[in-house]
Amino acid sequence: MSQDYTRFTLSQRLQHIFMFVPFIILVLTGFPIKFPESEFWSFVMSAAGGIENARIIHRFAAAIMILDFAYHILYVGYNLIKKRPSLAEMHLLPNGRDGRNIKENLKYFLFMSDERPRFHKFSYIEKFDYWAVFWGMFIMAGSGIILWFPVLFSKFLPGIVIQIAYIAHSDEAMLALLAIIIWHFYNVHFNPRIWPANKVWYKGTLSEEEMEYEHPLELEEIKAREEASK
Amino acid sequence: MPATIYKPSTLIVLIFFLLTSLSVTAQQADAENCNLCHGLALLGIATPADGLRSFEITSDAYSHSTHRNVICRDCHTDINVFPHPEEVAKVQCYKSCHITKPFALTGYSHVEQADAHAISAHGFNPEYSEEKNAAKPDCKYCHSNTFRNVINNEALQESSKHCVRCHEGEGLAGVILHVSSHSGHRTAEASINVVELCSSCHADQGHMKQFDVNLTQVSGYERQFHGKALKRGLNEVANCMDCHRNHLNLPAEDPNSSIHPNNIQQTCSANSYCHSNVSSKFAASAIHSAPTTQNNPILFYVEWGFIILTAGTMALLFAHIFLDFGRWLGDIWMRRKEK
Numbered sequence: 001m002s003q004d005y006t007r008f009t010l011s012q013r014l015q016h017i018f019m020f021v022p023f024i025i026l027v028l029t030g031f032p033i034k035f036p037e038s039e040f041w042s043f044v045m046s047a048a049g050g051i052e053n054a055r056i057i058h059r060f061a062a063a064i065m066i067l068d069f070a071y072h073i074l075y076v077g078y079n080l081i082k083k084r085p086s087l088a089e090m091h092l093l094p095n096g097r098d099g100r101n102i103k104e105n106l107k108y109f110l111f112m113s114d115e116r117p118r119f120h121k122f123s124y125i126e127k128f129d130y131w132a133v134f135w136g137m138f139i140m141a142g143s144g145i146i147l148w149f150p151v152l153f154s155k156f157l158p159g160i161v162i163q164i165a166y167i168a169h170s171d172e173a174m175l176a177l178l179a180i181i182i183w184h185f186y187n188v189h190f191n192p193r194i195w196p197a198n199k200v201w202y203k204g205t206l207s208e209e210e211m212e213y214e215h216p217l218e219l220e221e222i223k224a225r226e227e228a229s230k
Numbered sequence: 231m232p233a234t235i236y237k238p239s240t241l242i243v244l245i246f247f248l249l250t251s252l253s254v255t256a257q258q259a260d261a262e263n264c265n266l267c268h269g270l271a272l273l274g275i276a277t278p279a280d281g282l283r284s285f286e287i288t289s290d291a292y293s294h295s296t297h298r299n300v301i302c303r304d305c306h307t308d309i310n311v312f313p314h315p316e317e318v319a320k321v322q323c324y325k326s327c328h329i330t331k332p333f334a335l336t337g338y339s340h341v342e343q344a345d346a347h348a349i350s351a352h353g354f355n356p357e358y359s360e361e362k363n364a365a366k367p368d369c370k371y372c373h374s375n376t377f378r379n380v381i382n383n384e385a386l387q388e389s390s391k392h393c394v395r396c397h398e399g400e401g402l403a404g405v406i407l408h409v410s411s412h413s414g415h416r417t418a419e420a421s422i423n424v425v426e427l428c429s430s431c432h433a434d435q436g437h438m439k440q441f442d443v444n445l446t447q448v449s450g451y452e453r454q455f456h457g458k459a460l461k462r463g464l465n466e467v468a469n470c471m472d473c474h475r476n477h478l479n480l481p482a483e484d485p486n487s488s489i490h491p492n493n494i495q496q497t498c499s500a501n502s503y504c505h506s507n508v509s510s511k512f513a514a515s516a517i518h519s520a521p522t523t524q525n526n527p528i529l530f531y532v533e534w535g536f537i538i539l540t541a542g543t544m545a546l547l548f549a550h551i552f553l554d555f556g557r558w559l560g561d562i563w564m565r566r567k568e569k
Contacts, residue, residue, distance in 0.1 A: 036452075036461035051462040109553035111560060125550075147455075151505050151512055159515030164532050166455065171536035175543060183547040192558050 004205040005222065013204050015072050019133070022065035027177055029058040034170050062144055069137045091121040094131075098124035120217040125187055136176045143169040264302045265292075300327050323369040344369065346477035351443075362440055372427055421460055421469035425451070428470040443481075450518035457518075466503050473497050473516070489516075 008016070032038075032045035032054065048054040079085075087093065101124050104117035117123075122130070143165035146153045150162050188198045200206055211219040265287060267273055274284040292298060303309060304327035308318040324344035347353055352366050419427075425448075431437055433448040444450075451457040456467040473489060480487035488497045495513040498505050505512065521529035 033455075033458050033462060036458040045462060051459060051464045055464075106553070109557045111557070150515075151508050154512035154515065155509045157511065159511045159513070160526075160528055162512070162515040163526075163529055167529065167533050167536065171533070171540065175536070175540045178540070178544055179547065182544070183551070186551045186554075191554065 003208055005208070005211050005219070006204060007200050007206050008204045010204065011075065013201060015068060015075070016201055018068040018071075019065060022061040022068070023176075023180070025061035026058060026065065027173075029054040029061070030173060031177070034173065059148060062141070062148075065137075066141050069141065092127055092130055094124070094127055098127065118216045119214060120221075121215060123214075129184055129187070132176075132179055136172060139168055139172040140176065143172070260292075261301055262303060321370075323373070340369070343477045350477060350479045351481055352479055365437065365440060367431060421465055421467070421472075424469040424471050425457070425460065444519045446520040447518065450520050453520070454518050468504065472500075472504070 028044050029048050032041040032048075033051070035041045045051060045054060048057060083089075087095075097120065101117040101119060104113065104115065107113040108116050146157075146162060146165040147169055154162055188194060188201075189196065206214070208219075268285055268287040271286055273286050274282060276282050297305070305321045305325065306318070307325060308315070322344075324339060324341040326339035326341070347369065354363055354366075429448045432443075435445055438445055451470070452461075456469075459467045460469065473494075475488045478486070478488070480490075482489045482491070484490060485492065487493065491514075494516060495508055495510050498508045498513050498516060517526070519525060521527075521533060523530050
């Protein structure tokens with residue numbers, strides 16, 4: 001009998017939701033200002049109630065996203081202290097296997113091999129997603145807060161920091177949006193093997209078949225552990 | 231009972247009174263009856279040099295303009311005889327006219343503004359050729375007297391956005407204050423129109439090339455938050471004039487300039503609706519020319535760093551997606567071939 005395997009806990013799924021809902025709102029209220037002459041974004045801006053409302057909504061959504069990220073840092077910190085995992089147990093850290101997996105995947109893509117790489121809990125693709133958001137949060141929240149209170153920050157930071165924050169906020173937003181709608185959406189929606197969606201973000205579980213296809217190495221380890229505990 | 235003043239009916243009566251009094255004075259301004267001839271639609275001359283030149287004054291346009299209360303010869307001082315001489319001097323805006331400044335007993339003139347303009351970057355420069363001086367904006371280039379034309383409703387609506395950034399919700403008191411005087415204001419003009427006006431020269435590379443000025447000022451402003459937010463209708467942001475002043479436009483090197491390093495801090499916090507209590511560091515961030523390796527190398531490299539980071543990342547991600555998709559297509563194709 002096939003069994004379901006927990007991939008994301010309720011807390012982890014909520015952290016993802018509290019990240020992507022503000023993300024969508026931030027894009028819809030931020031990009032009309034990045035592209036002030038675009039007709040498409042004009043439509044979005046008027047839907048948000050004009051620039052004066054959009055600025056308030058943008059800051060409110062930003063506050064929720066920052067709180068979510070702060071919660072995530074505390075969550076990770078708490079688990080690190082409580083569980084004291086070994087390096088091998090910290091599955092999101094990039095390691096040598098990722099390099100090998102990339103090589104294997106390229107060979108598979110180019111028909112030089114028919115073996116797909118056997119991923120553990122997180123493939124290099126998923127690790128990239130995680131660390132891209134991690135880096136992006138510092139850039140976006142850091143620059144965003146500076147632009148929110150430019151007079152305050154320029155009391156102790158040089159003026160060029162405001163200009164850098166402005167460029168960083170605008171350009172990193174573009175990178176984040178492209179990475180999400182092209183890369184992340186391909187991997188969890190548009191990939192024909194996944195289409196229409198990978199439902200793990202709300203179900204939290206993967207079936208045995210899905211585990212076998214996406215995370216065979218992890219499944220192997222889980223089964224070995226089950227055998228040993230019998 | 232002072233509260234009765236604020237009854238809506240009083241306001242309607244007041245507005246009616248104001249409107250009727252305006253139209254009466256508009257007719258009175260043509261006391262010398264110039265429109266007897268100049269109101270004729272076909273009045274004009276044909277000269278070999280200028281071609282056809284119309285002398286028609288559309289009374290509608292005139293009676294709704296800012297200068298509707300000024301009689302013609304207050305500005306056209308040369309015209310003293312009839313028929314008029316063939317050559318007449320151009321109107322000079324600094325001439326005194328018979329209109330009094332609100333709350334003052336003196337005759338009004340634009341001499342203060344003209345003096346500021348004369349020593350500004352836009353004023354006459356004896357070192358320049360005649361042609362180059364002529365390429366600078368004179369009074370009439372900016373003050374075409376059409377902006378505040380009340381029959382132009384669209385322009386008026388834009389202008390009123392500028393007013394409400396300070397006068398929002400002031401009610402009757404605000405209306406009276408506004409009608410009685412706006413002499414203390416830089417302009418009643420909508421910010422977006424100010425930017426458009428300045429850009430008509432400063433964004434014209436061909437025109438500006440003859441002057442020793444930065445050619446990226448307008449594009450730089452449009453890249454910054456002020457410029458972008460203004461385009462999206464946020465009227466409280468600074469337009470050109472908020473920082474560069476209206477008549478005394480001086481280059482940053484001039485110690486009297488509003489954008490001189492010593493004064494810019496004051497300029498940023500000059501208006502209550504702008505930035506209050508700014509540091510000199512904040513003021514130093516106000517430049518808006520496109521960054522280059524010379525004028526702002528740090529910003530230049532930050533900008534290019536992000537472009538390279540974005541392009542590089544997306545190129546790799548796209549390559550991965552296409553390869554992945556290609557393998558999927560290939561598998562389908564091979565499965566069909568096997569059948």
